[in-house]
Amino acid sequence: MKVACCSPELNVPCLGTPRTRFGSEEAHLILQKCSNFKQLKQVHGRIIRFGLIYDQLLMRNLIQLSSSYGKLNYATLVFDQLNAPDTFTWNVMIRANTIGGSPKMALLLFKAMLSQGFAPDKFTYPFVISACVASNALDLGRLTHALAIKMGFWSDLYVQTNVMNLYFKCHEVDDGWKVFDKMRVRNVFAWTSVIAGFVACGSLDTARKLFEKMPSKNVVSWTAMIDGYVKHERPIEAFNLFERMLVDDVRPNEYTVVSLVRACTEMGSLKLGRRIHDFVLKNNFDLGPFLGTALIDMYSKCGSLDEARKVFDLMQVRTLATWNTMITSLGVHGFRDEAISLFEEMVKANEVPDAITFVGVLSACIYVNDTQLAQKYFNLMTDHYGITPILEHYTCMVEIYTRAVELDEFYTPGSALEANHDVAELLHKSKLTNIDDIKKLVQKQYEDLDASELVIDHSSMSSEPQLSSSRRLHIDIGQTST
Known part of the structure; x- marks a missing residue:
């Protein structure tokens, strides 16, 4: 690898010359200044040149930054340079593949980690279970569940909640409920997860009963229940719950409002859709791509293409979905x-x-x-x-x-x-x-x-x-x- 001693792009003092020290501390500082993948590669070159590849904290930072730029293959090369990565580094690599859209590779890394004699810790299991969820790997998820119990990490609430999510995602409702039922401590995240699990499996009435039993509710809990009613074509219950949410002085977020906009779309109610849009304006919601696209779709399908186009023209940021929705709306209306x-x-x-x-x-x-x-x-x-x-x-x-x-x-x-x-x-x-x-x-x-x-x-x-x-x-x- 050809590495320049200095890079004007990084806007930092010249490092790596015979008169300038370049150690781990300097490498960490310069990594924090990286703003693109090209700069990261230049810093990596210096790290190799000055023999710092055995600094696992430095390598973890490189892996995290590489994956954040969407360069999982490069992150893998960095990881492979380590002769004996510690558990924390394995975790970083497994997580990078899980959130980077390569859950099967994350599971292969977990198997390699075990086969090479590295012991997982409480942070490993949530990452692995998330990879099992993403790849629908129920059998491996069950084995990971058993291993967590055997290794003494089952009392960790985050581990329990992730395992519960796996079972619900795979429609193993009884197993998901058993995990929740046996939790000695439940936070609002665990409660919301079990409600969302029952919603996803179509058991809305059970989800509602659990919702009413929650010791405390946040906006995510309310939104999970409201969105469930919308997705299962029970819009009146969604709007009734929204009214209660406002009475309880819980401020809805963008996801709450988008769920209600979609309910208006399914019902074909332009009048109610306008009311929701009015609520959005009066409560100063940003007209981002997610909310804006939902409003465009609602107005189009409810027969008001002019209002759909007004929303589109007001949007400062548009995604491909936004363009598609507006183009398709114009197309199908002739x-x-x-x-x-x-x-x-x-x-x-x-x-x-x-x-x-x-x-x-x-x-x-x-x-x-x-x-x-x-x-x-x-x-x-x-x-x-x-x-x-x-x-x-x-x-x-x-x-x-x-x-x-x-x-x-x-x-x-x-x-x-x-x-x-x-x-x-x-x-x-x-x-x-x-x-x-x-x-x-x-x-x-x-x-x-x-x-x-x-x-x-x-x-x-x-x-x-x-x-x-x-x-x-x-x-x-x-x-x-x-």
Whole structure:
């Protein structure tokens, strides 16, 4: 590795020269000044040059920083330089892989740790159990549970809570409950975890009973229960609980509000959605990507595209999900020019589109029977961005071609969505990406069909559910800040 003695990028005194001491203390200080991966590699080079690779604290810092930059492979190289990593260093490496999206590697490291005779401590088990949760490794989770008991770490509340989460995640409800039931000490985190566990497994009534028994509740507890009702299509109970939350003077957070916005979306209640948005404004919530995208989706699906666009335009930070939601909303409502224009704006903003983005773009092409434009964006998706078409893309292309003038000899556009869906599935199964091949297959499939079977009413696909009078809500969601 070629290492420079000095780097002006780091903006620190020249280190590593014959006249300048470069020891562990200096290395730690300069690591704290690193702001990117390139700088970290330069510091690592100096560490190697001055023989500091046996300083495990220094190596742990390198591993943590490398993984924070998304460089797990580099973190592994740093780890491999150690002849005898201590338990703490093993823990750092296991954790880095778990939170870095490589839970299976984290489990392999744990097995290697045991096989090489290193004893886990109370911090090891939560990291390993989290990796088991992420990789759905129930059997290994049970073994880790047993090992924690054998090694005397089972009384640790954090270990117990993580094991409980594993069982609920794997739908082993009885085992999850047994862990909670045997806890001698329970904090609000443990209570919230068991409630969230029962919610995830669909046992809302049990979760509610436990919720009512909680000695103390925080905003996470309230939100877990409210979100559970929303996800299981019991919005009235969610809003009733929200009212109680405000009465108890617990300030909702962004996740609470987003759950309620999604409830309005599912109910198709524009009026209630506006009330929640008003609550957001009066209580000074930041219009971040998570909340803003939920509001855009709600307004679009409840039939107010203008309000959806206003929210979008006010957002200072937008994620890919935000762009996709707005583009798709414009597309399915027939605003082709606006959807295409927003797509081009997205590309100029250096946001890389994904498969969902092109569902919105292709949907926009349907309403004006613009075959050439659809072909252009389908080719852009497959050839330029390398995106493999999904069923929804083929469904859009089939509908566009069945509406196209050149196929009039075979049919007249009208209704029978199943016929189009069957052809879309055939295209998807064939994995076709060449436009001419797709067009030929569509023509071949429709050539012998009765025209009356090929009528499509695309607008019916975007119709919004209406809220029955029996489910209308009249709640006061707060006129002043909580």
